[in-house]
Amino acid sequence: MPTGFRVNGLYGRNEVINYVFQGIATHCLLWSLIEIQKHIEKYKLASCIVGQIHDSILSDVTVKEIQKYLSICKQIMTIEIRKAWPWIITPLDIKISCSKIDGNWHEKFPWIEKDGKWIPKEI
Numbered sequence: 001m002p003t004g005f006r007v008n009g010l011y012g013r014n015e016v017i018n019y020v021f022q023g024i025a026t027h028c029l030l031w032s033l034i035e036i037q038k039h040i041e042k043y044k045l046a047s048c049i050v051g052q053i054h055d056s057i058l059s060d061v062t063v064k065e066i067q068k069y070l071s072i073c074k075q076i077m078t079i080e081i082r083k084a085w086p087w088i089i090t091p092l093d094i095k096i097s098c099s100k101i102d103g104n105w106h107e108k109f110p111w112i113e114k115d116g117k118w119i120p121k122e123i
Helices: 013-042 063-084
Strands: 048-053 056-060 096-098 109-114 117-120
Touching: 013 048, 013 056, 013 063, 063 096, 063 109, 063 117
Parallel strands: none
Antiparallel strands: 048 056, 096 109, 109 117
16 A cells, blocks of 8 residues: 555455555544644643544544644644655545534534634534
8 A cells, every 4th residue: 555554365346446545544544643642742732632433533622722733633634644645646624523512422513714713614
């Protein structure tokens, strides 16, 4: 794979077709998680990565750090990854969803970047 990983074994047609795309997507997500964690430590943020679900990063972010945290995520996942892996030639974008303080997964709502600031998207 372009990410440097090897895939070995006997695979069916669907597996052969999917491994290239799903494998690269997984490596992009893993690379992003690691880089975001480095920035959390570098800036001594109280926010943290809780985990990863399918193609999403789940984070617990403090209110006062949300602007910085989301800006870091966008920078890493859309710009820095393309510098690290120049073979990615497609522009990348991210979607952000947040819930209220002490909210749950079901209560998430989209956020957008407007004039350099992250705000809840009006629905």
